[in-house]
Amino acid sequence: MQIETIHPEQFNDVIRLWETTVRACYEYYSEQHIEDIKQRVVTRQLDNLTLRAVHNLEGEMVGFIGTRNSKIAMLFIHPESQRQGFGRALVRYAVELLHCDHLEVDYRNINAIVFYRRLGFTILKSGDNTPPLVVMQK
Structure with a gap:
């Protein structure tokens, strides 16, 4: 690849x-x-x-x-x-x-959140912005 x-x-x-x-x-x-x-x-x-x-x-x-x-x-x-x-x-x-070492993902994109968690990212915060995003960090 x-x-x-x-x-x-x-x-x-x-x-x-x-x-x-x-x-x-x-x-x-x-x-x-x-x-x-x-x-x-x-x-x-x-x-x-x-x-x-x-x-x-x-x-x-x-x-x-x-x-x-x-x-x-x-x-x-x-x-x-x-x-x-x-x-x-x-x-x-x-x-x-x-x-x-960080990213934002739409809170509705559950597949992406699960994907990033499997790669070692953790949720830092969520929901207090527009559009509602989950902030993740490695």
Whole structure:
């Protein structure tokens, strides 16, 4: 499994992967909310993140992680590629090589919270912000 740097010419692929994952895994987001996040956050934030991608054996990008300073800002794995070690590899890369030690996750994303806890993150605080986020630290 190889982890590679994402370059600006790949941003459209990143956005498509983000959108596919959100539509499949975040049933609590409305269509309008997804579009708002996509325009307001995702497309504007990519330039300000350190981005890494992981590819499957066919060379397709199946996941990516975005970090800033010591924070994991986003992690998305294509629904068909989840539970195959791609997310774990990206988080380990971010922790070990990019020195990330904290993140925020939507409190409704129970699968993500469980995933990060299995990787050694603990809940620092939750619920006192908008949107309601769980702050986790390694």
